[in-house]
Amino acid sequence: DAKTTQPTSMDCAEGRAANLPCNHSTISGNEYVYWYRQIHSQGPQYIIHGLKNNETNEMASLIITEDRKSSTLILPHATLRDTAVYYCIVRDPNAGGTSYGKLTFGQGTILTVHP
Amino acid sequence: EPEVTQTPSHQVTQMGQEVILRCVPISNHLYFYWYRQILGQKVEFLVSFYNNEISEKSEIFDDQFSVERPDGSNFTLKIRSTKLEDSAMYFCASRKEEYSYGYTFGSGTRLTVV
Numbered sequence: 001d002a003k004t005t006q007p008t009s010m011d012c013a014e015g016r017a018a019n020l021p022c023n024h025s026t027i028s029g030n031e032y033v034y035w036y037r038q039i040h041s042q043g044p045q046y047i048i049h050g051l052k053n054n055e056t057n058e059m060a061s062l063i064i065t066e067d068r069k070s071s072t073l074i075l076p077h078a079t080l081r082d083t084a085v086y087y088c089i090v091r092d093p094n095a096g097g098t099s100y101g102k103l104t105f106g107q108g109t110i111l112t113v114h115p
Numbered sequence: 116e117p118e119v120t121q122t123p124s125h126q127v128t129q130m131g132q133e134v135i136l137r138c139v140p141i142s143n144h145l146y147f148y149w150y151r152q153i154l155g156q157k158v159e160f161l162v163s164f165y166n167n168e169i170s171e172k173s174e175i176f177d178d179q180f181s182v183e184r185p186d187g188s189n190f191t192l193k194i195r196s197t198k199l200e201d202s203a204m205y206f207c208a209s210r211k212e213e214y215s216y217g218y219t220f221g222s223g224t225r226l227t228v229v
Binding site for chain 2: 046055
């Protein structure tokens with residue numbers, strides 16, 4: 001799986017958009033970008049994923065650059081409950097063999113939403 | 116919304132004792148996983164399980180660890196003889212299809228070995 005680079009921490013004011021960047025310059029053509037978050041030692045929670053098109057769901061938007069070497073997770077109106085560690089993970093969901101879908105977590109970005 | 120349920124939420128055990136951590140994955144999911152997170156460290160993959168057998172395991176998952184799906188609903192992680200360094204949060208996760216997208220994680224079991 002391709003390596004990702006994320007800032008260690010970010011701050012955001014409540015009600016504002018939180019934009020979390022992720023670099024994945026070695027991403028291959030079959031690899032998707034996944035975002036998960038972990039709120040205070042709870043289990044990681046799936047947010048969104050994408051291949052090359054921008055994606056939006058009820059939680060967030062994902063913007064992937066045209067060369068796919070970086071992406072940005074956008075929480076459009078951050079709340080205090082969005083304070084968490086956000087993980088950007090790149091993997092090929094169709095990888096067979098020994099890669100039966102394991103996720104490799106990095107350190108992630110600690111997002112702090114303040115009033 | 117369907118959930119992955121883990122029990123107990125917190126277990127304290129003495130070094131050398133056996134522990135069994137239990138998970139009830141989402142009922143129509145086919146792929147099952149255990150991860151662990153030592154306090155302050157990254158979430159680490161332990162093992163994946165599909166079609167009633169281990170499909171992949173990490174270096175952490177040595178002979179002291181085993182997994183089982185005894186009755187088609189529960190998915191258990193057994194640590195045969197616990198060590199102090201096994202103290203961690205253990206997360207169970209499940210996934211519906213091989214090519215599906217999101218994993219659902221349980222809320223975890225905090226294992227404390229004393």
